[in-house]
Amino acid sequence: MPSRKKRQAHWNATYKDTPTNQLGWYEEAPGPSLDLITECDLPTSARILDAGSGATTLIDALIDRGYADLVAVDISEVALQRLQARLAPEEDAPVQWIVGDLTDPDTLASVDPVDVWHDRAVLHFLTDAADRAAYVQSLRSVVKPGGYVIIAAFALDGATRCSGLDVRNYDASMISNLLGPDFEMEQSLNHTYHQPSGAPRPYVYTRFRRVNAAADPA
Ligand SMILES: C[S@@+](CC[C@H](N)C(=O)[O-])C[C@H]1O[C@@H](n2cnc3c(N)ncnc32)[C@H](O)[C@@H]1O
Known part of the structure; x- marks a missing residue:
């Protein structure tokens, strides 16, 4: 398992070195994510957590659509600072900012239960089984019963x-x-x-509903 410090240093360096719209995962419009969130048919008061937000345009798009209770989590404070700076004119941006590793059980301790967990291009970096188990535990600690999980990852091809x-x-x-x-x-x-370079990157997108009766304790 790469140490959390090394992982954080890697992602901070990546964001420091590359303009947002040149990142290999930059989306001008996060179409599939927005479509799947819309499919959940939730009011704009729903709490949506973006796991591994980076500098994503999804947060801007959700605010534009009136969502008023967002949580952006990322291991890289450089990425979140960039996203925060972009939203700066909206001084009251309705976002709880959390710098932390999703495999760390303490990262989401301050987050109230969420209606939607969204992850695009984060889970697939967890190549170690223990990290994946810890990620699922973090997810289970915050997703409400009846809440939704949207995960997009690199496809098998x-x-x-x-x-x-x-x-x-x-x-x-x-x-x-x-x-x-x-x-x-x-x-x-x-x-x-x-990608901004034009290279194709096949993804699989999934949307789940939590069907069990009780949320796990944090
Ligand atoms: C490929 S980027 C995707 C960013 C964003 N979801 C998007 O679609 O634009 C992966 C992101 O996951 C973050 N990340 C990687 N491992 C993480 C972890 N263990 N915990 C939290 N964030 C992580 C990185 O800092 C980076 O911002």
């Missing part, structure tokens, strides 16, 4: 490395198996994202 790191490739059933029987899959789709 997708890239095997990103940002200089190895990744684990997924299909929908692998994500379902990782989450376990308390999460029922409602939707999955394949989507080919094109």
Whole structure:
């Protein structure tokens, strides 16, 4: 397992070195994520947590749509500072900012239960089984019963490395198996994202609902 410090240093350096719109995962419009969040059919008061936000345009898009209770979590404070600076004119941006590692059980301790957990391009970096188990534990600690989980990861025919790191490739059933029987899959789709360089990056997107009766304690 890479140490959390090394992981954080890697991502901070990545964001320091690269303008947001040149990042290999930059989306001008986060279409599939917004579509899947819309499918959850929640009011704009719903609490949405973006796991591994980076400098994503999803937060801007959700605020534009009136969502008023967002949580942005990332291991890189450089990334979150960049996102925060972009939103600066909206001084009252309705975002709880959390710098931390999603495999650390303390990272989400201050987060109230959420209606949606969204992750695009984060889970696939967890190549160690213990890290994946810790990630699922973090997710289980905050997703409400009846809440939704949206995860997008590199597809089985997708890239095997990103940002200089190895990744684990997924299909929908692998994500379902990782989450376990308390999460029922409602939707999955394949989507080919094109990097700023034009290179295709096939992803699998999944949307689950938490069907068990009780949330886990944090
Ligand atoms: C490929 S980027 C995707 C960023 C964003 N979700 C998007 O779609 O633009 C992966 C992000 O995950 C963050 N990250 C990687 N490992 C993490 C971890 N263990 N805990 C929290 N964030 C992590 C990185 O700092 C980076 O911002």
